Amino acid sequence: MTRSHPPSSARSATPLGDGLPGLRGRGFVLLIAATAIGLCGFAAVLPLVPLWATRGGAGEFGAGVTTAAFMLTTVLTQLRMPWLLDHAGGYRWAYPVGCLVMGLPTPLFSATTDLGPLVAVSAVRGVGFGMVTVAGTALAARLVPAEQMGRATGYYGLAVGVPQVLILPGGVGLALCLGFDTAFWLTGLCSVAGAVLSAGVWFADGGRNRPALRGAGRSRRPGATGARVPKSALAAPLVLMLLTASAASALVTFVAIPLEGVAWLASGALALYALGVVVGRWSAGSLHDRQGRSLLLLPGMAVAVAGTVLTTAGLWWHGGVGQPGVGTASLVLSGAAVFGLGFGAVQNETVTLMLNRAGPAGFGRASAVWNIGYDGGAGAGAVGLGLVIQSLGYGPAFALTAAALAAALPLARVGHSPRPAQVV
Template identity: 70%
Template sequence: MTRSPVTSVETTPTGPPGLKGQGFALLIAATAVGLCGFAAVLPLVPLWASRGGAGEFGAGATTAVFMLTTVLTQLCMPWLLDRAGGYRWTFPVGALVMGVPTPLFAMTTDLGPILVVSAVRGLGFGMVTVAGTALAARLVTREQVGRATGYYGLAVGLPQIVILPGGVALALALGFDTAFWLTGISGVVSAALASGILVADGGRNREALRSTGEQTPDRTDSPRGLPLLVALAAPLAVMLLIASGAGAIVTFLAIPLERAAWLVGALLAAYALMLVIGRWSAGMLFDRYGRTLLLLPGALSAVLGMVLIAVALWSNGDGAPGAGTAALVLGGAALFGAGFGAVQNETVTMMLNRAGPTGHGRASAVWNIGYDAGTGVGAVALGLVIQLSGYGPAFALLALALVAVVPLTLDRRR
């Protein structure tokens, strides 16, 4: 009788505990808390810089620098995950690097120091995003990957429904220093939660957290090198283009609409809410039908949403937004969020499946690079166009560029 529990543990399948495991729950909690800091700061720092006289290009540069160091870090992440035991430590360390420097923003509105702090935080964000996406797939069985990435998307997106508009509202009401301190603390809490994944579920997660270089699975099942890059090229291009639109929305819309604070909060909340719904719906449908169904509809929704935003800004000019402008901006933000959420989950599940179990780290890095590089490029490029031509023409040009996404979403049955 005393040996039955031991026998039960030894005969339990070696696979991860799955969606109901403590490790996966800790990952979701750590992601939700950590990404609160990201969501609050993303629209807050450009607004803070613009108050210091940085201009639209300088405001966009804060996001671009953050995303640049994020992408550079993500390029190194496959090696860290596969060869340096990175599945065990990169998430908590990244959460600390992303959170601890955040209160330094409150010390100055000068663009130079803001860019430096943004660059340091980007290092941590690059670690968190790649490690989190890969862990969402490694801590569950193959049959649960679609739902796992959907839950992970919820952890990323649900806090943004409150935090994206709430961060700006908090800063305007109580001060930017308070907002920066609170978001910095969230990184420390996230690191503490992520540190418990290794020991959760009676140690069963240790195998899932082992680097692929430490294992000896059938590695020939997964493409590597150039074949892998070719397999990931189309979903990567889709993410790059549509993420540029997301970067434009969260970086710039608070600036021309600052005189209508309620509208800024509402559009960011609508964007975040619909992003969550789109991503969750795509994950559920992928697990049920075994293929992507919302990639094309998601891309079309994102394009239409950006068109509505461009029309609203162009027609409104520099005046206070009226009812028509508000309706168009809210509808556009909601449509773009729903489409972008669906595209997020469809592209990440495509990449994870095409890369195979031993390529989760590489697929996660490529997907996150597409997301974050697109966000950074969209911010800095649109900032330059805005200074040259204004908000309406700049967003119209972006909407036209997003049309190029549509052909890349066709013929994805495999």
């Protein structure tokens, strides 16, 4: 049955579903703008700090430790975020404060290449990122009616991913061309701008967002699942998020190091990866709303495995020595793009699966679990792959990553889970 929609002008002026303004509401638009601008400070710095650390003699393991420290404090913060959102008015202040904590220390990176200070600044920034990720994912779901949740998480994923198409490679290019100082200052300012924009979410749409934000601990949709969702319901998507995020962290953290002498290839791989994530995540979100269920989790995992295999072949062939040939470059670029496509689909399918199983009253917890899977996997991937790379090299390390993803394919069968019916 086809769902009818009012004209776009009516949608922008009239609350939908349970009284929320929906995708066209000013609150949701401000959240998307704050995410697109504010998280540039995350995307650009993620490959820059490891590269900056290696210039100070830290080696691959030291480079991975900077990312791991960032992700460790991110996860520790995320563990406390559900309580803060529900009991300390966190929906009002967590996002802007998190952007400030993430952005203000960023220029300090330029002061030294010593590993200790780099790890310390990374750890502080991780606290801010942990606040932003959990609050942002939960807000994206809470600011829209149930029938728009797939697209809402898709738009949120676009806001996270689209800037990365330019920022992931652009940050590396900017640092190599104009200096690391300039890159760190500009990315820090982006996060501060995100704080300013996100502060307006609370006041947008004539205050209609406020009940949704204040009512975090109670369901605003009668009949929806309560906050006490069984842990087993989130276990399979959490494992899938952990593994695919580890593989993504390996790509983002380490691909620029063996290819530093071939800046166009490193930048191109990061750009195609980010573009693939955007396309994959948006496609999964749109299909979820049309079909009322998650359908791309297993295909997304299979595509992620294929992309990792291609990247592995390219890095193994290249060996980190000399200029890469056409075959090597093609494998690295296509592998990054294909992996990004699968990873984007897995991102959106796992987050909508968790949110559907948790229900509105459990959005904070589901958001925290999903983000812990994402960021915990990223930290583990950075440290684990750093150790393996130092021992075996880039090709074998990425091959192990591909094998781990392939072993998890049976878990992706949990994806065919319908969203709970909306009761208005």
